[in-house]
Amino acid sequence: MPEKILESFEIRRLEILDPKGEVDESLMPSLSADEIKKMYELLILSRTFDQRAIDLQREGRLGTYASILGQEATQVGSAFTIKKSDWIFPSFREMGVYMTLGYPIHQLYQYWAGDERGLKAPKDLNIFPICVPIGTQMLHAAGAAMAAKYKRDPIAVITYFGDGATSEGDFHEAFNMAGVFKLPVVFICQNNHWAISLPRERQTAAKTLAQKAYAYGFEGIQLDGNDIFAVYKGTKDAIEKARRGEGPVFIECVTYRMSSHTTADDATRYRSKEEVEMWKLKDPILRLKLFMERKGLWTEPYQKEIEERSRQIIDEAVKVAESVEPPHPEDMFTYTYAKPTFRQLKQMEDF
Amino acid sequence: MPQLNMVQAINLALKEEMMRDPDVVILGEDVGKNGGVFRVTEGLWEQFGSERVIDTPLAESGILGISIGMAAYGLKPVAEIQFVGFTYPALDQIFSHASRIRSRSRGRYTCPLVIRTPYGGGIKAPELHEESPEALFCHMPGIKVVVPSTPYYAKGLLISSIRDPDPVLFLEATRLYRLIKEEVPEGDYTFPLGKARIVREGKNITLVAWGSMLHKVLQAVEGYDDVEVIDLMTLHPFDEETLFKSARKTGRVIIVHEAPKTCGFGAELSATLAEEAMLYLKAPILRVTGYDVVMPLPKLEDFYLPTVERIRKAMEDIIKY
Ligand SMILES: Cc1ncc(C[n+]2csc(CCOP(=O)(O)OP(=O)(O)O)c2C)c(N)n1
Ligand SMILES: [Mg+2]
Numbered sequence: 001m002p003e004k005i006l007e008s009f010e011i012r013r014l015e016i017l018d019p020k021g022e023v024d025e026s027l028m029p030s031l032s033a034d035e036i037k038k039m040y041e042l043l044i045l046s047r048t049f050d051q052r053a054i055d056l057q058r059e060g061r062l063g064t065y066a067s068i069l070g071q072e073a074t075q076v077g078s079a080f081t082i083k084k085s086d087w088i089f090p091s092f093r094e095m096g097v098y099m100t101l102g103y104p105i106h107q108l109y110q111y112w113a114g115d116e117r118g119l120k121a122p123k124d125l126n127i128f129p130i131c132v133p134i135g136t137q138m139l140h141a142a143g144a145a146m147a148a149k150y151k152r153d154p155i156a157v158i159t160y161f162g163d164g165a166t167s168e169g170d171f172h173e174a175f176n177m178a179g180v181f182k183l184p185v186v187f188i189c190q191n192n193h194w195a196i197s198l199p200r201e202r203q204t205a206a207k208t209l210a211q212k213a214y215a216y217g218f219e220g221i222q223l224d225g226n227d228i229f230a231v232y233k234g235t236k237d238a239i240e241k242a243r244r245g246e247g248p249v250f251i252e253c254v255t256y257r258m259s260s261h262t263t264a265d266d267a268t269r270y271r272s273k274e275e276v277e278m279w280k281l282k283d284p285i286l287r288l289k290l291f292m293e294r295k296g297l298w299t300e301p302y303q304k305e306i307e308e309r310s311r312q313i314i315d316e317a318v319k320v321a322e323s324v325e326p327p328h329p330e331d332m333f334t335y336t337y338a339k340p341t342f343r344q345l346k347q348m349e350d351f
Numbered sequence: 352m353p354q355l356n357m358v359q360a361i362n363l364a365l366k367e368e369m370m371r372d373p374d375v376v377i378l379g380e381d382v383g384k385n386g387g388v389f390r391v392t393e394g395l396w397e398q399f400g401s402e403r404v405i406d407t408p409l410a411e412s413g414i415l416g417i418s419i420g421m422a423a424y425g426l427k428p429v430a431e432i433q434f435v436g437f438t439y440p441a442l443d444q445i446f447s448h449a450s451r452i453r454s455r456s457r458g459r460y461t462c463p464l465v466i467r468t469p470y471g472g473g474i475k476a477p478e479l480h481e482e483s484p485e486a487l488f489c490h491m492p493g494i495k496v497v498v499p500s501t502p503y504y505a506k507g508l509l510i511s512s513i514r515d516p517d518p519v520l521f522l523e524a525t526r527l528y529r530l531i532k533e534e535v536p537e538g539d540y541t542f543p544l545g546k547a548r549i550v551r552e553g554k555n556i557t558l559v560a561w562g563s564m565l566h567k568v569l570q571a572v573e574g575y576d577d578v579e580v581i582d583l584m585t586l587h588p589f590d591e592e593t594l595f596k597s598a599r600k601t602g603r604v605i606i607v608h609e610a611p612k613t614c615g616f617g618a619e620l621s622a623t624l625a626e627e628a629m630l631y632l633k634a635p636i637l638r639v640t641g642y643d644v645v646m647p648l649p650k651l652e653d654f655y656l657p658t659v660e661r662i663r664k665a666m667e668d669i670i671k672y
Contacts, residue, residue, distance in 0.1 A: 135409075
């Protein structure tokens, strides 16, 4: 008997907007001029937020902070397609997602300054708190998707994680559950090439991360994560597919962590300057700017205006974050249980 | 003799053991080229190569699971888990396998593995980076739990842990990593696991602590005469003899730890003292501990952690009793 081929797969990579700002019109998603400007403004806002966070950390006004520099298009472009009824399970490096969804910016600063209250999502947003243990949130996304399916809610659940997270066991379990139960979940990996000091090649011997989806019986796609149109289109298609009940999709967004891992890390210990310089040329904001300029959507005064507006928004957020009353020590007991235990009540007398 | 901090002392212990014994290997996240996020393994990858200082993918269950296999095969893995909070994804491997392979294989396979990991608060770090779950591990038969409190003891205890035939969880207080320097000799020296040390002798009160809380206690007893301070060093199996002797002498025992009170390791110490030294006690055993809450973020951590004031208050209460 001859050997047979039982399965084979191809990994698609989506690119629409190149570093020179030129687009492949045949793939270009339909976006109005206003929508494109809105995207651009969110990119600038995200970068302004990020730079300020790093400055504040240096001044001792924030704790350890994980920069999103270079990953803005992946975050803004994907969150741009998310609706209020969708659920989001983030990791910890998604400030651009939070801002695109309209999460109160001062709360983000509060959180990074070590104030728990920053994690409380506003009522109209179904976003889970930042997830510190790597990869664990993917299972919660699968679970929420299972519940949404049970309730016949036509929503999608979106979860974010890094390239490093794909090595954790929970990644396997979440993908497997999503495949087996055909869940309306979209897995978005920000492959920023590094997990602290470990390069992507050291996480997996597989050529792409996207191909992992096929082992679980669903679609995986790679896209240029610094190309906001590719991210937007890839995510939109996946979310719509999930909403239609056609199962999960895995999106690998190839981007780059321009900063050190966090403010506590020094990336010069383990990666080359040349690599970082090379990725600078692929900057996600620059290329959208070039595109907009070509389309007559970008001018110097416009740039000045939105930079100024972003600065004001961030100034205001920092002011609010730093002027709220510090948490009362009792606050650490408040949410352990619905009602404090007898022992906790006794312990609270210390304050 | 060189003056070393805890990071350097642990690094020296690792280096010397690796030079002495080719079966000792290091593995974990970022332990190689980066030298570990706290630089504890700095220089070892350069010296011993990537076959002995192994940068693993991001997978704690994987790191400890393969360590168990390596140990059973005859190596002596020293695995680093980046923070003790990240042992949680690997608890299955620790509880179901590392701690019981000797039992389950009737001694045919063993697990001479060391899990090194930073623990504890007071460093204004993010969520899950300041945990003190030592009691969880003490509760599980088959694994030892060691917590050094100074660079000198860290080196000797780590060497003993690596040479121990059973799995050892080696908890390194993050707050102490660079806090104190002291003379740390080069070359071989060990401290037996399961032995406490009396840091300060006294007749009135016994204070028991380990790791970073030992230094809080030493601060608190400054200016108080006749107070005995015990550094437990190994939590499991702990040194009953030293503890009983001290309790019988002073009749007053205060246990200080930063983990939550309920089912913290203080509960075990206190219950054992009640069983063995009850008739010598002049006052109830007191505990000064963290609260029964999730370890709070930096803005509240100073309220959570035992303070000098809370320890002194317990000392006054126990004397007044
Ligand atoms: C379970 C667990 N192990 C280790 C860590 C420490 N840690 C924080 S981020 C990180 C690397 C994550 O890499 P990746 O998933 O690629 O995300 P990125 O940092 O690049 O955004 C590590 C090891 C953690 N937070 N949780
Ligand atoms: Mg990464």
